[in-house]
Amino acid sequence: MGAFSCDLTGRTVLVTGASSGIGRRFAVILAAAGAKVVAAARRGELLDAVCAEIAAAGGEAQGVVLDVSQEASVIAAFDAAEARFGPVDTVVANAGISLPGSALGLGVDDFDATMAVNVRGPFLTAREGARRMVAHGIGAAGRGRIVLIGSITGHHAYPGIVAYGAAKAAVAQMGRLLAKDWANKGINVNTLAPGYMATDMTSALWDIAKGRRLRESFARRRIMPIDALDPMLLYLCSDASAPVTGGVFTIDDGQTL
Structure with a gap:
């Protein structure tokens, strides 16, 4: 194996949920690493700024304006990406929503929208x-890269976010199942499972008592900065990660210890 490098020059990356939060961060750092970036999300005016x-x-x-829950919209986004930059060889599936609240009062429509x-x-x-x-x-060239964005809430129980x-x-x-399905097709599929981060989605939480208690429960009593995922994301999108597929990588600054 050659020397380690996360240079993404020559790669075309489609990032969903790229209008704000960690998705916006992903788009910026992937471009800085040399990739051509297709920033996709529902809010077109914010994409212009990115x-x-x-x-x-x-x-x-x-x-590219994209609603990931609609198949036609997803297909159209890839069409637009190919028309501008050629085939997409790297996908970062980051788009997500969170509708917190007690499971006892969670509406079916909110549950279905989250899923x-x-x-x-x-x-x-x-x-x-x-x-x-x-x-x-x-x-066939072994260069396919797909990164799904999970969460520590997928394997550690926190109150009020049952659907999420x-x-x-x-x-x-x-991610594991797709990695298995596509292992012989030269496509790596991995999942990043971040802890709580300083993003738009969670910013209001840390100013209220519930958020302060949650932060104090963490081993290091702090929230991760928005750049905490940069090194692992760049690695998983790069040629250097060729032997890595089916992984779930928890990056949480010890929050689940």
């Missing part, structure tokens, strides 16, 4: 990516 930031730093990016975005979404995104990697010979936690548990197992 792409402008990437361009200002010398990178290449395109924004549609957090489980059906990564499945549709990964499957469409894999289909095209096979069709374009990317898999169940969905993230499904994502982790989905």
Whole structure:
């Protein structure tokens, strides 16, 4: 094996949920590592800002409006990516929603919406990516990379997030199963399971008593910065990760200890 490198020059990466939070961070750092980035999300105006930031730093990016829960929208996003940059060889399925609340009061519509975005979404995104990697010979070259974004809530119980936690548990197992299915097709599938981070989704939590108690329960009594996933993400998207598939990588600063 050659020297370790996370240089992504020559790669085209589609990132879902790229308009804010860790998805936005992913798009920016992947572009900085040399990849051409397709930033996909539902909020087009925010994608424009992400792409402008990437361009200002010398990178290449395109924004694509995408609803990951809808198959036609996923297909259209890959079509747009190919039209601009050519075949996508790397997928980061990050899009997700969280609708907290007691399971006793959780509405069926909210439950279904969580599953549609957090489980059906990564499945549709990964499957469409894999289909095209096979069709374009990317898999045959052993260069297919798919990274699903799970969560520590998928394997560690926290109150008030039953639908979200169940969905993230499904994502982790989905990653293992897809890795098994596609192991002989040259496509690696891995899952990142981050702990609580300083993002838009959780920012309000740390200012209330519930959030403060949660933070104090962590071994290091702190929240991870938004760049905590950078090294592992870049590695899993790179040629250096060729022998790594079916993994679930917990990065939580010891929060689940």
